Amino acid sequence: MPMNEALQGIADGGHAAHAHTGAWVAGVLRARISAGQLPPGSKLSEQKLSEALGVSRNTLREAFTVLAGESVVQRIPNRGVYVAAPGPDDVREIYRVRRLIEPAAVLWGDIDEAALTGLEAIMAKAQAARTAASVQGMADANQDLHKALVALSGSFSLNDLMEKVLAEMRLVFHAMGPTPDFHSHYVDRNVALVAQLRAGQRDEAAAGLRRYLEDSEQELLVHLGAAPSPGR
Template identity: 40%
Template sequence: MPVREQVGEQAEGRGGDRARDGGWIANIEAARADLARSSTAARVAGLLREQIIDGLLKPGERLPEGKLQKAADVSRNTLREAFRMLVEERLLVYQFNRGVFVRRVTPGDVTDLYLVRRILECEGVRAAPAAAPEALARLDAAVSRGERAAEQGRWPEVGAADIRFHEAVGALVGSRRVDEMLYRTLTELRLAFHEMVSPREFHEPYLRRNRLLTELITHGRIEAAERELRAYLDDAEAQLLQAYEAADRSTAG
C-alpha cells in the first residue's frame, strides 16, 4: 500500500476512534497541560485541610496568598486552584477585594453535619463485628493519642485526635467513599470547635466517652455502642449550638 494511503487510513482510524469515544479523549489531550498543576493544587489543598484539622487555621483568618505561595513553592494559579477546591468544600470563603478567609461554620451547618455523622458513624459501629483487626486498632490508637495530649494540656491536639477517632469509627464500614465523606464532614465541623470558649471543657468529657465507645465496640457490645454514640452526638451538637447562641447574644449586646 502506498505510504500516503496508509497514513490516510491511520488518520481515518483515529478519527473513527474519536467519534466512538464522543471526543472526550481529545478533551483530555487538550487539558493535559493543566493536569500537573491540578495534582499539585490537590496536594496544597490537602495540606491546608490538615492545618484546619489540627486547629491551626481558625474561622475568619485571612490566608496570605504571597506567603503561602512562597512556602508551598507553587505558582499563583496553582494556589488559587487549591483555594477554589476548599471554597467548594465550604472550608474557605472568598471576599471580593479582601482575599480568601477561613469560613465560619453556621449553626445550620452544624445541624446538617451532625445529621451526616449519625448516618456514617452509626453504620460504622454496626459494621464493627466484620471489621478487620487493624481497623479496630485505629480506635484505640486515636483515643490514646488524645489521652497523651490531654495529659500534657495540649487541648487543640486533643481536638485533632477526636477527629481521627471518629474517622476510625466510620472506617469500620470498610468503604473508601464513606471514609472520604466523613473526612470532609469532620474537617468542616472542626471549624465549629473554635466556637467553644474553653477547649478543655469541651473536649475532656468526650475523650472519656471515646474510650468508653472503644471498649464497647471492641468487646462486641454493638447495640450499647450505638446508643452511646447517638447520645454522644446529640450532646455534642447541643453543646455547640449553645455556644453559637451565647456568641450571638454577646455580639448583639
C-alpha cells in the same frame, strides 16, 4: 500556629505525582485545617501559598473554589480568602452527615484486632491529654478517633467525605477553645464506645454514638447562641 510555620509544614510535605492540580492543593490545605494548623479567620495569602506549594496562582484559585464549596474557606470581596468560621447552620449540616455515616461504620465496618488496637491507642492519647489539661491534645485525639471509626467502612469515598467534615469540625472546635470541659467530658464517652466495640457490642456502640453526636451538636449550638435542633 503562625501562618509561616503552617506554610513551611506544607512545603516540607513534598509534592505528590499529581501535584500542581487544584484538587491536590485543596487536599493539602484541607489537611492543614483539619490538623488545626490554620485556624478560623486566617488569611490565605496567594503569594505565600503559591511559593510554598510551587503552584501557580490560577491553580491555587481552583483550590480555593473547591474549599469554598465545602464551606472551609470564605471569599470576601476586595479583602481576600480566609479560613471560615462555621455558624449554627454549618454545625447542623456537619452533624446530619456525621449521624448518618459514623454509626453505620460502627455497625457494619471491618473491626479486626488491628483496628481495635488502633482505637485504643488513640484513647490512651486522649486520656493522657486530659490528665495534662491539653485541650489541643484532646481535640486532636477526638478527630483521630472519629476519622478511624469511618475508616472501618473501608470506603475511600467515605474517608474523603470525613476528611472534609473533620476540617469543618476543627474550625467549630476552635470556638470551644475557652471551654475545655467540652472536650474533657467526651473522653469518657469515647473510651466507653471503644470498649463496646472491643466487647463486640456493635448495636449498643452505634446507638450510643448517635446519642453522643446529638448531645455534641446541641452543646455546640448552645455555645454559639443558636436554638437547639428540632426534636432533639
